[in-house]
Amino acid sequence: MSDLLxxxxxxxxxxxxxxxxxDDPLGAQRESPGDxxxxxxxxxxxxxxxxxxxxVAERDGRAVGTLQLTLVPGLSRRGATRSIIEAVRIxxxxxxxGLGTRLVEWAVEESRRHGCLLVQLTSDASRTDAHHFYERLxxxxxxxxxxxxx
Amino acid sequence: MSDLLxxxxxxxxxxxxxxxxxDDPLGAQRESPGDxxxxxxxxxxxxxxxxxxxxVAERDGRAVGTLQLTLVPGLSRRGATRSIIEAVRIxxxxxxxGLGTRLVEWAVEESRRHGCLLVQLTSDASRTDAHHFYERLxxxxxxxxxxxxx
Numbered sequence: 001m002s003d004l005l006x007x008x009x010x011x012x013x014x015x016x017x018x019x020x021x022x023d024d025p026l027g028a029q030r031e032s033p034g035d036x037x038x039x040x041x042x043x044x045x046x047x048x049x050x051x052x053x054x055x056v057a058e059r060d061g062r063a064v065g066t067l068q069l070t071l072v073p074g075l076s077r078r079g080a081t082r083s084i085i086e087a088v089r090i091x092x093x094x095x096x097x098g099l100g101t102r103l104v105e106w107a108v109e110e111s112r113r114h115g116c117l118l119v120q121l122t123s124d125a126s127r128t129d130a131h132h133f134y135e136r137l138x139x140x141x142x143x144x145x146x147x148x149x150x
Numbered sequence: 151m152s153d154l155l156x157x158x159x160x161x162x163x164x165x166x167x168x169x170x171x172x173d174d175p176l177g178a179q180r181e182s183p184g185d186x187x188x189x190x191x192x193x194x195x196x197x198x199x200x201x202x203x204x205x206v207a208e209r210d211g212r213a214v215g216t217l218q219l220t221l222v223p224g225l226s227r228r229g230a231t232r233s234i235i236e237a238v239r240i241x242x243x244x245x246x247x248g249l250g251t252r253l254v255e256w257a258v259e260e261s262r263r264h265g266c267l268l269v270q271l272t273s274d275a276s277r278t279d280a281h282h283f284y285e286r287l288x289x290x291x292x293x294x295x296x297x298x299x300x
Contacts, residue, residue, distance in 0.1 A: 014225070017225055018225065021225065021226050027226070030226070030227045030228065031226070031227070031228060032228055035228075038228045038229035039225050039228070039229045040229075041229055042223055042224060042225050042229030042230070042231070043225065043229075045223035045231065046223050046224070046225070049201060049223060051199060051201070052222075052223065054224075054225070068224055068225070070220075070222050072202075072220050072234070072236070073192055073195035073196050073199060073202065074192060074196070074218055074236060074237060075164070075167055075168065075171065075189050075192050075193065075196070075204070075218070075237065076171050076177070076180070076181070076236070076237045077180045077181070078180065078181060078182055078185075078188045078189070079188035079189045079190075079191055079192030079193075080192070081192070081195065084222070084234070086222070086224060086226070087224060087225065087226045108298065108300070111300060112300050116300055117299065117300055118297055118298070118299055118300060119297070119298045119300060120272065120295065120296060120297045120298075121295075121296050122270065122272060122293035122294065122295050122296070123293060123294050123296065124292060124293055125291075125292055125293060125294055131294055131296075134296045135296075137298070138298050139296035139297065139298045140296065140297055140298065141275075141294050141295070141296055142274060142275055142295065142296070142297055143272035143273060143274055143275060143294070143295025143296070143297065144272065144273050144275055144281055144291050144293070144294070144295060145270065145271075145272050145291070145292065145293025145294060145295040146270065146271050146272070146273065146281075146284045146285075146289035146290065146291055146292070146293070147268055147269070147270045147289065147290055147292055147293065148258065148268070148269045148270075148287070148288050148289045148290065149267065149268055150258070150261060150262050150266055150267055150268060150269060
């Protein structure tokens with residue numbers, strides 16, 4: 001396989017990212033790849049916030065993976081900044097290739113570079129394969145994740 | 151009881167907030183209330199980020215509760231902005247008074263006002279009372295929360 005490049009997402013990556021978000025048992029219910037307007041508006045909000053790092057993994061000129069890393073300053077843990085990983089997706093053609101590990105390790109290194117003391121994420125209770133994946137990468141399933149839709 | 155005011159935290163609230171963070175079974179191991187420097191530095195980072203809302207609940211001129219609300223734009227769920235609640239603490243004198251509910255409902259309303267479609271939080275697996283509290287407030291324990299210390 002040819003080299004992989006992990007780089008900031010640009011506006012032209014949005015269709016490929018949305019396609020990956022939608023190609024997922026949970027995402028299929030939630031996304032609307034045929035209607036780009038809300039995604040373009042959200043990309044503007046992301047681009048304006050220096051604590052948001054939306055990236056794509058590119059191979060042969062094609063976006064084959066994505067994740068969003070958010071830096072969150074805070075007072076707790078002696079004023080620790082933490083990071084949050086969201087929306088990790090790997091293109092169907094690349095699953096099992098180690099790309100998920102590369103992307104998450106990129107996020108961990110980037111978090112370290114920004115002085116974070118903690119990286120956290122939540123994973124839907126139904127995604128048991130993902131849970132084993134994160135445990136293999138040194139994450140501890142120490143918390144319960146709560147959500148309330150508005 | 152006299153009226154409660156929920157307002158943005160100021161620099162002079164830091165000692166009271168840190169005392170609440172430390173007066174907690176988990177926080178006692180993590181905080182250093184006698185050393186304000188890292189907290190002051192973190193407060194500067196919070197104040198510079200318009201997506202961070204660190205608040206205190208004040209009664210009779212005294213900070214008796216705190217939480218941090220973070221707004222997180224994103225592409226997933228049709229470009230939904232979500233919010234994250236962190237570092238909820240209620241002063242020992244006020245526990246059981248309904249103040250936790252008031253603070254969390256404030257955060258939910260503030261999230262709505264900013265157009266969020268989802269509010270989320272994680273709670274340490276050991277805090278079973280907190281889990282029941284969030285479930286009563288309409289949060290669903292749908293996710294597993296992973297953390298990796300750096």
